[in-house]
Amino acid sequence: MTDSFLDHPILSSRYFYPCPIHFEEPFFVIGDGFRLGCRYLHVSKDFPTIIHFHGNGETVEDYIGDFEDRIARIGANLLLAEFRGYGMSDAGTCYNVGGCATDCRGERSTA
DSSP: OOOOGGGOHHHHHHHSOOOOOOOSSOEEEEETTEEEEEEEEOOOTTSOEEEEEOOTTOOGGGGTTHHHHHHHHTTOEEEEEOOTTSTTOOSSOOOOHHHHHSSOEEEEOOO
């Protein structure tokens, strides 16, 4: 499989707007050569979990607070997922969400 033209560094740096923003209590999703800085709101083990990916130019931090409270009130856990190169994630930008989401593990950290 060939790499997507969306993963080209020149296009990524000019069209997409990754921004390094730090937030409290990150939940890191670890993959092969990358670490995604996500946030996990655990309300109850009996509730389903909603996985939310932000839009272009946004970060996980944009959804901390009121959005988390609304999801908790409807009875769900929430994983605010970050893309590579955004927020507290590393390893440069990646827009192949399926490829980024495979073979990962979650790890709570304060780093």
